[in-house]
Structure formats: C-alpha cells, structure tokens
Amino acid sequence: MTATLGKDLVGLEHLTPEQIRLILDTAEPFKEVSERPIKKVPALRGKTIVNLFFEASTRTRISFEFAEKRLSADTVNVAATGSSVSKGETLVDTAKNLEAMRIDMVVIRHPSSGAAEFLGQRIRSNVVNAGDGKHEHPTQALLDLLTIRDKHGRIEGLKVCLVGDVLHSRVARSNIWGLTKLGAQVGVCGPYTLMPRGIEELGVKFFPRIEDAIEWADVLNVLRLQLERMEKGFIPSLREYYRVWGVTPERLERSPRPVTIMHPGPMNRGVEIDSRVADGPHSVILDQVTNGVAVRMAVLYLLAGGRPELADAAKRGAE
Amino acid sequence: MAVEVAELTHGTADLVLIGIQRRGVELAERIAKLIEKDEGVTVPRGALDITLYRDDLETVGPKPVIGETHLPVDLTGKHAVIVDDVLYTGRTVRAALDELADFGRPKRISLCVLVDRGGRELPIQADVIGQKVKTGPGERVEVQVEELDGHDQVDLVR
Numbered sequence: 311m312t313a314t315l316g317k318d319l320v321g322l323e324h325l326t327p328e329q330i331r332l333i334l335d336t337a338e339p340f341k342e343v344s345e346r347p348i349k350k351v352p353a354l355r356g357k358t359i360v361n362l363f364f365e366a367s368t369r370t371r372i373s374f375e376f377a378e379k380r381l382s383a384d385t386v387n388v389a390a391t392g393s394s395v396s397k398g399e400t401l402v403d404t405a406k407n408l409e410a411m412r413i414d415m416v417v418i419r420h421p422s423s424g425a426a427e428f429l430g431q432r433i434r435s436n437v438v439n440a441g442d443g444k445h446e447h448p449t450q451a452l453l454d455l456l457t458i459r460d461k462h463g464r465i466e467g468l469k470v471c472l473v474g475d476v477l478h479s480r481v482a483r484s485n486i487w488g489l490t491k492l493g494a495q496v497g498v499c500g501p502y503t504l505m506p507r508g509i510e511e512l513g514v515k516f517f518p519r520i521e522d523a524i525e526w527a528d529v530l531n532v533l534r535l536q537l538e539r540m541e542k543g544f545i546p547s548l549r550e551y552y553r554v555w556g557v558t559p560e561r562l563e564r565s566p567r568p569v570t571i572m573h574p575g576p577m578n579r580g581v582e583i584d585s586r587v588a589d590g591p592h593s594v595i596l597d598q599v600t601n602g603v604a605v606r607m608a609v610l611y612l613l614a615g616g617r618p619e620l621a622d623a624a625k626r627g628a629e
Numbered sequence: 630m631a632v633e634v635a636e637l638t639h640g641t642a643d644l645v646l647i648g649i650q651r652r653g654v655e656l657a658e659r660i661a662k663l664i665e666k667d668e669g670v671t672v673p674r675g676a677l678d679i680t681l682y683r684d685d686l687e688t689v690g691p692k693p694v695i696g697e698t699h700l701p702v703d704l705t706g707k708h709a710v711i712v713d714d715v716l717y718t719g720r721t722v723r724a725a726l727d728e729l730a731d732f733g734r735p736k737r738i739s740l741c742v743l744v745d746r747g748g749r750e751l752p753i754q755a756d757v758i759g760q761k762v763k764t765g766p767g768e769r770v771e772v773q774v775e776e777l778d779g780h781d782q783v784d785l786v787r
Contacts, residue, residue: 336695
C-alpha cells in the first residue's frame with residue numbers, strides 16, 4: 311500500500327508518481343516545523359550526514375543543511391576546494407573514507423552527470439543527488455512541484471513552461487520528468503542553440519517564441535541563463551537575450567490569465583527575468599526557497615526510515 | 630471525563646487540551662465542547678503529531694503521511710492536558726512529552742485517555758481514564774469516532 315523511496319534519491323526519472331506524491335505529502339507537515347519557536351524535531355537524531363559539494367552552491371547547500379539540522383542530524387560540509395579532492399583523490403575514495411568514519415547519508419553535488427548514481431552503487435550510505443552535471447536536480451524539481459501544488463491546488467492538467475537554457479539545465483530535466491509523471495503538460499521555450507535535440511521525444515511542446523509560451527502557460531519556470539554560455543557563443547549578447555527572451559511585464563500583460571512565475575535562482579535580473587516580474591504579485595520565487603527546506607526534510611526523513619522488512623515485523627508487535 | 634478534566638485543572642483558566650493525532654484530536658475537541666457547555670468558557674485546544682519524536686523510525690519506518698501539529702497558545706504557565714484514544718506501552722506519551730517541551734514550559738501536564746489497556750513499557754500513567762481494559766500483547770484495541778469513522782465504537786481485536 312505504502313510507497314517507499316529505496317536507498318538513494320538520484321533523480322525523478324525512475325520514481326513512480328506514487329513515490330513523488332509521497333514526498334510532496336510528507337513535505338506538508340515539515341513546513342510547520344520551520345514555523346515553530348524551536349525549529350527542530352528529533353526524527354534523525356544520531357544520524358550523520360555529509361554534504362559533499364564539488365560545485366559552488368549557496369541555496370541548495372544551505373537548504374539541505376537547514377533540513378538536516380531541523381531533523382536533528384549531525385552534519386559535515388565537504389567542499390572540493392580545500393579538501394583532499396584537490397589533491398587528486400577519486401570520488402569513490404573520498405566517499406569510502408567518509409564512510410569509514412561511520413556516516414549514514416551523503417548529499418552530493420557534482421559536475422559530472424551520473425555521479426550520484428555511481429556513488430550510490432558503491433557505498434552503503436543513502437545518497438541524495440543535489441545536482442549532477444546536466445543530468446538531474448531532483449530536490450529542486452520536487453520543491454517546484456510542491457510550490458505549483460500550493461499555488462494552484464493541483465498539478466494534473468496544468469500547463470507549465472520551462473524558459474531559457476534547457477540544454478544545460480538539470481533543473482529542466484528533473485522538472486520535465488516530475489511534471490509529466492504527475493499529469494501536467496510541459497512546454498519548453500528558448501533559443502534553438504539552448505534546446506537539446508529531440509527534446510519533443512520527452513513529451514514536451516516546443517515554443518520558439520516567448521510570446522506564444524506565455525499565452526499558453528499557467529506557470530512559467532524561468533531558468534537561469536548561465537553567463538558563461540555567452541562566451542561560448544550560444545547567444546549573441548545578454549541585451550539581445552533580454553530583448554528576445556526576457557520575461558517582462560509587457561509580455562505577461564498580453565496573457566489571457568495570470569501566469570505564476572518561478573525561478574530556481576540565482577536570478578540574473580534584467581537578463582532572463584525582469585525585476586518587476588521577479589518581485590511581482592504572481593512571483594512565487596521565495597515560496598520555492600521556503601518549500602525547499604520542507605521537501606529536503608521529507609526526502610531525508612523518508613530515506614532514513616525506509617526499511618520495509620523491519621517495518622512489517624515491528625507493526626505486528628506494536629500498538 | 631470532561632468533568633474530571635475540569636476538576637483536575639481546578640477550573641479552566643489555564644487549561645489547554647492537546648489531542649494526539651488522529652483520534653485523540655477528535656476526543657479533545659469533544660471534551661472541550663462539553664467543558665465549554667458546562668462552564669460557559671472557551672477552552673483552547675491543539676493537535677500534536679508525535680511521529681517525528683518516535684524512537685522507532687528505523688524499525689517501524691516512516692508513516693505514510695504525518696498529521697498536522699498546531700498549538701493555539703504559548704504553553705508556558707498553562708496546564709496542558711494530553712488527550713489520546715488508547716494508552717498502551719506509553720511510548721506515544723513519552724514522545725508527546727518531549728514534543729511539548731519544545732513548545733514551552735507548561736506548569737503542569739496531565740494525561741487523559743479513553744481506554745487504558747495496560748502493558749506499559751515506561752513509567753507513565755493517566756490522570757483521567759474512560760475505561761480500563763485488560764488485554765494481552767496479541768490483542769489490539771481499536772477506537773472509532775464518528776468524525777472520522779462514521780460511528781463511535783471501541784473494539785477489542787484478537
């Protein structure tokens with residue numbers, strides 16, 4: 311009857327709709343924990359979690375750290391710079407050494423696609439993917455799903471459009487999996503140079519013009535334009551990008567309905583999103599950040615407790 | 630039971646009723662309404678989900694969905710009465726006591742249960758008891774309330 315998550319959370323591609331809903335439903339009560347005078351519950355007391363970040367991150371790392379601390383886990387942060395990684399140690403060796411110190415979970419961000427899954431297959435600890443290359447960023451997509459559900463009361467049947475650099479975006483990939491599994495219609499919009507070939511095979515609708523995407527969508531999830539892309543010739547200039555693809559109040563005004571605005575951050579104001587939109591009445595960008603902590607608490611909680619064979623034995627004897 | 634709760638707290642001035650999810654919440658609501666009818670006062674009530682304070686996450690596994698926790702007032706200086714349907718091992722009450730401590734420092738905490746079925750594993754006892762039932766470890770006591778189950782009923786299931 312009850313879905314469980316298994317050992318690791320690598321991505322949304324291999325989760326069932328029931329598992330995704332389980333995480334979202336479990337996140338609901340965790341929102342309240344962060345509103346308490348003492349923002350802490352003892353659910354993961356005694357667990358040790360290592361945040362292994364091989365890439366820069368502020369929001370995601372801090373959000374995971376808050377989630378861990380509010381569940382009473384003990385946490386250690388390891389960054390690639392200043393650790394033995396910079397001396398050439400391999401990922402598996404780093405993790406095995408950490409595991410030799412008796413840790414329970416690893417939250418990993420890594421520039422290589424597949425790093426989280428690779429690690430999960432080689433260590434006993436639970437592994438949570440906090441972003442691997444261009445592959446997936448499952449907790450970001452989950453917090454996006456939760457925010458959409460909060461705002462619209464449902465996900466099924468909604469039209470959600472991802473705008474911008476879909477090609478390099480793990481957030482986009484995880485969102486496409488999660489949204490389609492929960493019955494949303496997904497669109498993508500952006501320059502041809504930033505669209506993966508064959509994107510429509512994932513069951514999404516491609517909009518070459520931002521105006522058409524805005525007319526179609528209930529929700530716009532505006533992706534960050536990674537500025538280094540410009541140097542590599544994917545777009546002519548930032549001004550040009552803003553002029554053709556920027557989400558502006560003038561463009562939104564022409565929509566037949568209010569469009570919910572999301573952004574995974576960090577934002578480039580005046581490039582992919584206009585400040586008046588980011589701070590406007592239909593923006594849920596800060597709600598996304600708040601929900602991020604609750605979703606991550608839910609994921610950690612579910613992974614830590616997922617031992618169904620013991621659960622059945624205990625239930626027979628329990629009250 | 631409502632009368633006993635009101636007597637226990639020497640009036641209702643500082644009384645806060647706290648139901649444990651799920652059926653304790655409904656029972657607390659009913660007790661509060663009875664006291665309000667008798668005394669003509671408003672009794673604050675809250676709900677507590679103790680799932681995150683359990684000591685058996687690894688053995689029982691996560692519950693499918695955790696219920697709501699909300700406390701209407703700051704508990705410091707109040708007389709909190711915990712309400713639950715069945716008192717058995719005492720572990721749920723232990724978890725509830727820990728959780729309440731994170732919300733303030735009540736001047737007193739009491740316990741009110743509909744059924745006390747014995748079988749305690751911790752030194753915990755109830756102050757107000759609806760009914761004592763002798764049971765063995767293979768048995769279960771199931772409480773059904775109208776609000777959630779359509780009717781009021783207590784079953785002893787072997």
